Amino acid sequence: MPSHRYYPALVALFATSLVVSNIIAVKLVAVFGMILPAAVFLFPITYILGDVLTEVYGYRRARQAIWIGFASNVLAVAAISLGGVLPAADFWNAGVYPGPDEASTAYQAILGFAPRLLAASFLAYLAGEFLNAAVLARLKAATRGRHLWLRTISSTLLGQGVDSAIFLTGAFAGILPVPALASAILSQWLFKSGYEALATPLTYLAVNGLKRAEGLDVFDWGLARDPGGPAAG
DSSP, X not given: OOOOTTHHHHHHXXXXXXXXXXXXXXXXXXXXXXXXXXXXXXXXXXXXXXXXHHHHHOHHHHXXXXXXXXXHHHHHHHHHHHHHHSOOOTTTTBTTBSSHHHHHHHHHHHHOOOHHHHHHHHHHHHHHHHHHHHHHHHHHHHTTTOOHHHHHHHHHHHHHHHHHHHHHHHHXXXXXXXXXXXXXXXXXXXXXXXXXXXXXXXXXXXXXXXXXXXXXXXXXXXXXXXXXXXXXX
């Protein structure tokens, strides 16, 4: 009988990757001549995990993981924001900062969330992750479970494209010149998509190992225009 014993661990890793990505995204790094948030090294893992969850457990379970990740992120943001407004102790970070006001400023600079960036991040996450999962599930049914590499890369190109476009446009439209904004969107999209493409062999290992371990391989025939039988091999 099929099990879901590894599903909780995958969802925990998915949610943790999402929350940590949003925290470290404040730092900008230079990679191959591109200026990118530090989160580009971790956030694509959420798409890889999303692909694994959809491929093994189906769209319904992947959708559940996406909502759990969203709720975890909301909780993290609320907790960090509460920590920022609580009064600081007079001796906080004594010897490192001149006083509690400077320490609070540093806290806000690193962990604080601008409402506009937060809204853009939440919207981009939901749109990108749901699109990625839906496209992958539909392609799996349409291809009868063949060509995993094609399904993961295609769904990532669409999901990451929407994610990058919504987040950067929502966060920086009117602040960055249009050419710079377009360049930033393209850079993030290509980097994150290329990241997952390079991780395809690992995705294959994870998917095949989980299918054997769980005794599970869900097809979302209801999402396909041409429902059919099980994979042809």
